[in-house]
Amino acid sequence: MSAIVFYNTRTRTKQDFAPLQPGRVGIYTCGPTVYGPQHIGNLRSQLFADLLKRFLLSEGFAVEHVINITDVGHLVSDADEGEDKMELAAKRAGQSAAEIADKYTQMWREDRARVNCLEPERNPRASEHIAEQIALGRVLEEKGYLYRIDDGLYFDVSKFDHYSELARLDLEGQRDVQRIDAVEGKRHPADFAIWKFAAPEVRRLQEWDSPWGRGFPGWHLECSAMSSRYLGERFDIHTGGIDLASVHHTNEVAQSECAYDVRPWVSFWMHNEFLDFGGEKMSKSKGNVTALSDLVEQGRDPLAFRYFFLQAHYRQQQTFNPEAMEAASRGYRRLVALVAELRAVPDSADRDAQAPHRERFRAALADDLNAPKAMAVVWDVARSDSLSPADRRDLLLAFDEVLGLDLAHAVPAEEISESDPRIDAMLAERQAARERKDFAGADRIRDELAAEGISIIDTPEGPRWSRE
Numbered sequence: 001m002s003a004i005v006f007y008n009t010r011t012r013t014k015q016d017f018a019p020l021q022p023g024r025v026g027i028y029t030c031g032p033t034v035y036g037p038q039h040i041g042n043l044r045s046q047l048f049a050d051l052l053k054r055f056l057l058s059e060g061f062a063v064e065h066v067i068n069i070t071d072v073g074h075l076v077s078d079a080d081e082g083e084d085k086m087e088l089a090a091k092r093a094g095q096s097a098a099e100i101a102d103k104y105t106q107m108w109r110e111d112r113a114r115v116n117c118l119e120p121e122r123n124p125r126a127s128e129h130i131a132e133q134i135a136l137g138r139v140l141e142e143k144g145y146l147y148r149i150d151d152g153l154y155f156d157v158s159k160f161d162h163y164s165e166l167a168r169l170d171l172e173g174q175r176d177v178q179r180i181d182a183v184e185g186k187r188h189p190a191d192f193a194i195w196k197f198a199a200p201e202v203r204r205l206q207e208w209d210s211p212w213g214r215g216f217p218g219w220h221l222e223c224s225a226m227s228s229r230y231l232g233e234r235f236d237i238h239t240g241g242i243d244l245a246s247v248h249h250t251n252e253v254a255q256s257e258c259a260y261d262v263r264p265w266v267s268f269w270m271h272n273e274f275l276d277f278g279g280e281k282m283s284k285s286k287g288n289v290t291a292l293s294d295l296v297e298q299g300r301d302p303l304a305f306r307y308f309f310l311q312a313h314y315r316q317q318q319t320f321n322p323e324a325m326e327a328a329s330r331g332y333r334r335l336v337a338l339v340a341e342l343r344a345v346p347d348s349a350d351r352d353a354q355a356p357h358r359e360r361f362r363a364a365l366a367d368d369l370n371a372p373k374a375m376a377v378v379w380d381v382a383r384s385d386s387l388s389p390a391d392r393r394d395l396l397l398a399f400d401e402v403l404g405l406d407l408a409h410a411v412p413a414e415e416i417s418e419s420d421p422r423i424d425a426m427l428a429e430r431q432a433a434r435e436r437k438d439f440a441g442a443d444r445i446r447d448e449l450a451a452e453g454i455s456i457i458d459t460p461e462g463p464r465w466s467r468e
């Protein structure tokens with residue numbers, strides 16, 4: 001079997017994957033800031049982490065997956081400026097920060113469940129790990145990495161030689177950019193808050209006592225504190241959207257490598273690309289989709305969104321628009337219908353016939369989680385003339401353990417059956433070819449139909465076809 005290879009943002013190369021402890025993998029994924037409904041772009045990073053986890057489980061690893069809930073300290077700008085997102089949302093809604101956090105944490109969990117993401121082993125909240133964050137800040141302070149200004153306690157990035165490494169930052173270039181909204185007293189624009197003081201004139205909903213004074217932790221601190229609390233001072237994989245690499249993840253590395261004296265703190269940094277909207281601004285007011293609930297309101301199956309996600313490699317930008325969603329929905333419905341027809345087929349597994357398909361499917365995912373390639377194997381198997389229905393069913397259900405499309409239970413949305421004399425005649429011709437074991441001839445007819453956008457579904461009652 002081929003080695004598992006993942007692209008590591010830290011080294012900018014694909015590397016053989018091996019966990020620190022044989023057989024066990026620790027994964028940390030940056031979770032939501034729970035001040036509003038999650039955008040489907042954020043859901044992509046959850047789906048990516050879930051695919052990674054499911055693949056590693058299928059490889060026999062025990063996986064410990066930690067996803068945090070950010071319910072404090074994330075300011076409107078990721079670089080510690082502007083208002084606190086949670087405070088702002090709570091004020092607007094006239095509710096407490098805890099009520100806002102509970103509401104949107106629940107919504108986020110429901111979204112994840114609807115797209116069939118496995119439960120994380122741990123789902124810690126930042127506000128429940130203030131002590132760990134303060135302890136980490138103390139270590140950094142004792143080691144001389146921090147300085148104090150009126151606004152809070154800051155990390156001095158010039159003291160960490162590898163600061164620019166993860167995101168290949170141009171720190172000198174950053175110095176030249178004068179920002180009017182910059183925090184006064186920072187020595188370098190990239191220096192970031194470990195602890196922010198509560199301003200005396202502002203009544204905050206969330207603030208705590210600390211050795212430095214009353215206030216709240218900087219956003220980046222929570223991920224260093226909680227990941228290492230649950231996964232150890234070094235762990236295997238950290239995931240997140242690519243937009244987090246240059247500030248949030250860079251700061252996590254600085255805090256953790258300096259506090260724990262480890263390097264690398266995380267073996268593999270894996271980042272998913274953006275969901276792009278083809279230049280269209282996504283907003284509720286325009287009637288565009290921004291959240292999973294919008295898709296559901298439009299009558300979409302959430303798992304069709306998962307199917308959509310699987311059509312692109314996680315490191316490629318993927319364009320979301322109504323046409324792409326419609327195509328994914330059709331594809332998903334066809335696959336569901338096809339597997340539903342195969343469910344009742346009696347068992348007659350032929351392991352030898354299945355083996356090459358299993359290996360191709362695995363090889364696609366072992367090569368940096370190439371989901372589109374894995375989906376191509378799914379459709380090859382689904383349409384195969386040489387595999388028995390029982391083998392096709394077994395393979396598709398086995399693949400689905402990793403894909404998470406719930407093919408074992410999903411109910412077909414509608415019966416697929418169409419009629420056209422010319423196409424029916426071609427189907428009959430293909431049937432005849434198969435009966436005389438002319439599989440090449442049968443494949444040719446299937447390919448001709450596929451070129452017209454017609455797919456064949458073999459059922460116990462004979463073949464049916466549908467237009468894509």
Ligand SMILES: [Zn+2]
Binds near residue numbers: 029030031223248
């Ligand atoms: Zn994070």
